Amino acid sequence: QSALTQPPSASGSPGQSVTISCTGTSSDVGGYNYVSWYQQHPGKAPKLMIYEVTKRPSGVPDRFSGSKSGNTASLTVSGLQAEDEADYYCCSYAGSHNYVVFGGGTKLTVL
Amino acid sequence: EVQLVESGGGLVQPGGSLRLSCAASGFTFNNYWMIWVRQGPGKGLEWMAYINQDGSVIHYMDSVKGRFTISRDNAKNSLYLQMNSLRAEDTAVYYCATVITRAAFDYWGQGTLVTVSS
Numbered sequence: 001q002s003a004l005t006q007p008p009s010a011s012g013s014p015g016q017s018v019t020i021s022c023t024g025t026s027s028d029v030g031g032y033n034y035v036s037w038y039q040q041h042p043g044k045a046p047k048l049m050i051y052e053v054t055k056r057p058s059g060v061p062d063r064f065s066g067s068k069s070g071n072t073a074s075l076t077v078s079g080l081q082a083e084d085e086a087d088y089y090c091c092s093y094a095g096s097h098n099y100v101v102f103g104g105g106t107k108l109t110v111l
Numbered sequence: 112e113v114q115l116v117e118s119g120g121g122l123v124q125p126g127g128s129l130r131l132s133c134a135a136s137g138f139t140f141n142n143y144w145m146i147w148v149r150q151g152p153g154k155g156l157e158w159m160a161y162i163n164q165d166g167s168v169i170h171y172m173d174s175v176k177g178r179f180t181i182s183r184d185n186a187k188n189s190l191y192l193q194m195n196s197l198r199a200e201d202t203a204v205y206y207c208a209t210v211i212t213r214a215a216f217d218y219w220g221q222g223t224l225v226t227v228s229s
Contacts, residue, residue, distance in 0.1 A: 102158075
């Protein structure tokens, strides 16, 4: 299956907001409200930041928010902080056969 | 504290086999679906296989179907991935993770590196 499409990089200054997009199809992002976002620092395991498009697990700052419109999901990080610099991956349910598909990842740089 | 600890990775020749283990603690293991996800060097994430609480539901990504086998032992709070007929493209860090809902994996292990090379 094809990966979801994410921009390879994004950046912003401390305190600013940045939005990362994740484009799929009607068979994945557009077809289900099961989109999640993962943060991964170098050499570390991924960390769940958003699930079911907009929900935040306990402990994730409310600076992180998710949304979806049609076949594109988005992760917005508000009030950027240095520790937000990481790779971010989106993931979507893609039906019972393909199960899930991940995006290629976006490297977020805090300038 | 929730912990998932993978082990069993290493260097293996093409065509060889490895068995990965994932030891769980700090939560009720048999309440959770579990998944194996891998990440090739410098690459993104890719799911491999998942299993439900009692092992009655199992699904594999097409590229590993027939080569990899996922299993669990709830009495030992452990998840396994038997990998046979390994190929160079299977080289990756392999993570186990808990599944809380579709496409949502909340607890992850630290990963174990599998290198397939002659």
